[in-house]
Amino acid sequence: MTIIVTGGAGFIGSNFIFYMLREHPEDRIVCLDKLTYAGNLSTLAPVLEHPNFRFVRMDICDRDGVYGLFEEERPDLVINFAAESHVDRSIEDPSVFLQTNIIGTSVLMDACRKYGGVRFHQVSTDEVYGDLPLDRPDLFFTEETPICTSSPYSSSKAGADLLVHAYQRTYGLPTTISRCSNNYGPYQFPEKLIPLMIHNCLQEKPLPVYGQGLNVRDWLYVEDHCRAVDLVVRKGGIGQVYNIGGHNEMRNIDIVRLIVHELGRSEELITYVTDRKGHDLRYAIDPAKIHAELGWLPETRFADGIRRTIRWYLEHRDWWEPIITGEYTQYYEKMYGNR
Ligand code: NAD
Ligand code: DAU
Secondary structure, eight states: OEEEEETTTSHHHHHHHHHHHHHOTTSEEEEEEOOOTTOOGGGGGGGTTOTTEEEEEOOTTOHHHHHHHHHHHOOSEEEEOOSOOOHHHHHHOOHHHIIIIIIIHHHHHHHHHHTTOOEEEEEEEGGGGOOBOTTOTTOOBOTTSOOOOOSHHHHHHHHHHHHHHHHHHHHOOOEEEEEEOOEESTTOOTTSHHHHHHHHHHTTOOEEEETTSOOEEEOEEHHHHHHHHHHHHHHSOTTOEEEEOOSOEEEHHHHHHHHHHHTTOOGGGEEEEOOOTTOOOBOOBOOHHHHHHHOOOOOSOHHHHHHHHHHHHHHOHHHHHHHHHTTHHHHHHHHHTTO
């Protein structure tokens, strides 16, 4: 198979490319990525010379470019990881989220139609379901939970999901959607909770916890997500949605304390700051469908995965230090300077 993986220079996409080249040496992977602030070509350095791999710098909204690439590569499958992915940035400026996450997804699906029913997989998020109350631990997101978004980011992802549904129904495009909970692991951009707390801790900088730190996220090791997407694109039912999550709910403050202790720093670094606008309270996935239909279960326990992740950041300062000294400095000042 020839598989176009969009957004492969980002966090989950790069982990997915490493996974696929290792697990499916018979497949050819073409990575299409615009290299926005969140994309990093150095992440893909170990595979750039791989005979079954090609990197193309391109915007998924560039219709002519995308059609040209499809003409050249004639892919069997497209997996769309490309997105603007950070909720806080979407609150500052939604426009690029609408452009990439909605328009970009439609361009990719138009190309799939034009070149003959190419299978299309949309990597979506549990955030399309909105949030769950903190005092109802019995409630979980299922694939039937209504879409009810809170942020411009999640709304743009929900818009894309609806378009995928429409393309399947209207044009018969062979599509699938997966909605995963929060990922953690190597190569996550330093603006997200876990890497941000790790590198701030290492620099003895304040650890900015939004509100009271009581919001709950359902954490999954990135490789478990990659394995689930691989299963969905090979064995998932056309037109189906699959939730992905490992029943691993944690309060933000507990994650931050765990990182502080692992790195041998003081809890005095923890600083409570103004809450995120519209902050979702709790995410929790019911993964029964993907387990029953495709046999997927997470393999990495949080206690192991988080230690592995912290060690990775300790051993790969050469990856994240150049990032946090560039444009990120202004971003950090704008978001956290007066918070
Ligand atoms: P990321 O921000 O780390 O990476 C996004 C990648 O997409 C970058 O390489 C960037 O250069 C590329 N990109 C952005 N705009 C583009 C465009 N217009 N054209 C081409 N490439 C473009 O994101 P991530 O955390 O790896 O998330 C990947 C996908 O998974 C996203 O669709 C996100 O919504 C979804 N998701 C993420 C999580 C999570 O916890 N990180 C959980 C569930 C779902
Ligand atoms: O649930 C899946 C989603 O998970 C993905 O769709 C998104 O792309 C991904 O970014 C992530 O969204 P979150 O908003 O949950 O992740 P983030 O790392 O930004 O924040 C996690 C929690 O930590 C959230 O409750 C906000 C809080 N937080 C975050 C940051 C960056 C803080 O308290 N302080 C911070 O500095």
